[in-house]
Amino acid sequence: MTALPTVANPHHPFLDGKPKKLLIGGRWVEAASGETFETHNPATGAHLAHVAKGDKEDIDRAVAAARKAFEEGPWSRMKPYERQRLILKLADLVERHYEELATLDTIDMGAPVVRTFGNRQRVMGMLHYYAGLSINIHGETIDNSLPGEIFSYTLKEPVGVVGAIIPWNGPLTACVWKIGPALATGCTIVLKPAEEAPLTALRLGELIVEAGIPDGVVNIVTGFGETAGAALAEHMDVDKIAFTGSHFTGQKIVHASTSNLKRISLELGGKSPDIVFADADLDLAVPGASMGVFANSGQICSAGTRLFVERRIYDEFTERVADFGRKLRVGNGLDPETQIGPLVSAEQLDRVTDYLSIGRQEGARPIAGGMQLTDGDYAKGYFVAPTVFADVRDDMRIAQEEIFGPVLSAIPFDDVEEVIRRGNQTQFGLGSGVWTRDVSKAHRVAKGLRAGSVWVNCYQAMDPAVPFGGYKMSGYGRESGIQHLEEYLNVKAVWIKTA
Ligand code: NAI
Ligand code: MG
Numbered sequence: 001m002t003a004l005p006t007v008a009n010p011h012h013p014f015l016d017g018k019p020k021k022l023l024i025g026g027r028w029v030e031a032a033s034g035e036t037f038e039t040h041n042p043a044t045g046a047h048l049a050h051v052a053k054g055d056k057e058d059i060d061r062a063v064a065a066a067r068k069a070f071e072e073g074p075w076s077r078m079k080p081y082e083r084q085r086l087i088l089k090l091a092d093l094v095e096r097h098y099e100e101l102a103t104l105d106t107i108d109m110g111a112p113v114v115r116t117f118g119n120r121q122r123v124m125g126m127l128h129y130y131a132g133l134s135i136n137i138h139g140e141t142i143d144n145s146l147p148g149e150i151f152s153y154t155l156k157e158p159v160g161v162v163g164a165i166i167p168w169n170g171p172l173t174a175c176v177w178k179i180g181p182a183l184a185t186g187c188t189i190v191l192k193p194a195e196e197a198p199l200t201a202l203r204l205g206e207l208i209v210e211a212g213i214p215d216g217v218v219n220i221v222t223g224f225g226e227t228a229g230a231a232l233a234e235h236m237d238v239d240k241i242a243f244t245g246s247h248f249t250g251q252k253i254v255h256a257s258t259s260n261l262k263r264i265s266l267e268l269g270g271k272s273p274d275i276v277f278a279d280a281d282l283d284l285a286v287p288g289a290s291m292g293v294f295a296n297s298g299q300i301c302s303a304g305t306r307l308f309v310e311r312r313i314y315d316e317f318t319e320r321v322a323d324f325g326r327k328l329r330v331g332n333g334l335d336p337e338t339q340i341g342p343l344v345s346a347e348q349l350d351r352v353t354d355y356l357s358i359g360r361q362e363g364a365r366p367i368a369g370g371m372q373l374t375d376g377d378y379a380k381g382y383f384v385a386p387t388v389f390a391d392v393r394d395d396m397r398i399a400q401e402e403i404f405g406p407v408l409s410a411i412p413f414d415d416v417e418e419v420i421r422r423g424n425q426t427q428f429g430l431g432s433g434v435w436t437r438d439v440s441k442a443h444r445v446a447k448g449l450r451a452g453s454v455w456v457n458c459y460q461a462m463d464p465a466v467p468f469g470g471y472k473m474s475g476y477g478r479e480s481g482i483q484h485l486e487e488y489l490n491v492k493a494v495w496i497k498t499a
Helices: 058-072 080-096 096-111 113-118 120-134 169-185 201-210 224-236 247-258 281-299 309-327 346-360 376-380 416-423 439-448 480-486
Strands: 023-024 027-029 036-040 047-052 151-156 161-165 187-191 218-220 240-244 263-267 273-276 306-310 365-368 387-390 407-413 433-435 489-497
Touching: 023 058, 023 201, 047 201, 058 161, 058 187, 058 407, 080 096, 080 113, 080 120, 080 201, 096 113, 096 120, 096 169, 096 201, 113 365, 120 169, 120 387, 120 489, 161 224, 169 187, 169 201, 169 218, 169 365, 169 480, 187 224, 224 240, 224 247, 224 281, 224 480, 247 263, 247 416, 247 433, 281 309, 281 433, 306 309, 306 416, 309 365, 309 387, 309 407, 346 365, 346 376, 346 407, 416 439, 433 439
Parallel strands: 161 187, 161 240, 187 218, 240 263, 273 306, 273 433, 306 407, 387 407
Antiparallel strands: 023 027, 023 218, 036 047, 151 489, 365 387
């Protein structure tokens, strides 16, 4: 196996100095414009690669290839079992190259290897789950009440060409989360990775070719959101967009979809409440609630950034969380000791440090972190100290807007009904948490919160079989679970007069 990069020698085998190309119709091609953009390591600022800057013309070519594969290619004639075999073959290749892919995530977007390597079960589990679902797609026979003999049943059919637009906060899992269900259902796909972290998708593309997935079934067009992404979202020959990212961009995608009324699923941001009752096992709740925000430097859509703490333990608990935050090892993700890596980009750093100032101006009190880290090697990257703001009020911007950095707002509360009401005072509804030893309290809160996931005495648990998605402005549609496949399927009713 290839030697993996270290902090001292961050050279990755995929980074061979050659410009990275687009995968269209099974071939690696330059952007029609010939242009490229650069991607770099957010921990050190080091240049990593030139990447093809795809735009509308490239999206047109990729969609045409995907359409051809959907309608004419061998893919369109494959039986579920053959699709399953191809997904399993891809899974084997991903497993064999897992550390290489995970390290590429680390180098390109900053997440520490403890995290990217730790996602192995999740990534492999997803691929195996979709492989299983591919032979499990079925319609229904339906008893109807029409007079005479007339029989009715449904067929489930792939929606067609899917455009997938993904963010940078977990490139490998995001790719698999979109490509997996497309392959399972027999769709074809054009994937537009995030410009901040395009490399893992491209290496995965090589494995997709190696697995023997037919040409044009998976196409990968790197490029920017406002150009390549927008062209995909408004394309007349794309049947569905699966999007993960900010709710602002989600709204643009909905507007763009009116061109041909394509289907959409949106997994957007959040401002998730995480509620700690005084009767909770606090030794469990301290690390759980802390990492529910600080993990991946806060760059997780379902992060539990509004930490509601029952008033009689508020001071003690928030101080313990602050202490947990202060002790986290922040650094280069290639260091196996690192727990928290950099933010992904200068843009994200500006955004997060702006919110640190806003929090102070609003009167919140930083009791841990509260600043960018700039000493020594930190100066080369985009590092922010894990931050806990105390004395946060519900109406502050830091309690309402998604920050997407390692910033936690601690808010006191007094009773169950009150905290359910205040927990729901947000435009979002993605994740939520409750920590208590009282099972009826846990149920009441789980039922009362308007969010797609509720974690009780844990946070951020994810599994390929359990649906994940949003209420309100966190989007619609579900990923994972059997619900996920429905997003990629059409239902056709068939009527047969039998007499
Ligand atoms: P973004 O939503 O702009 O980008 C996500 C993806 O959408 C990228 O692939 C981007 O190229 C693409 N995109 C951007 N504009 C587009 C357009 N007009 N049409 C089609 N595609 C477009 O998010 P960004 O700029 O990376 O981050 C900004 C904020 O968004 C973050 O601070 C965070 O609050 C939130 N965010 C939420 C994520 C989530 O998982 N829910 C992931 C990433 C960001
Ligand atoms: Mg953007």
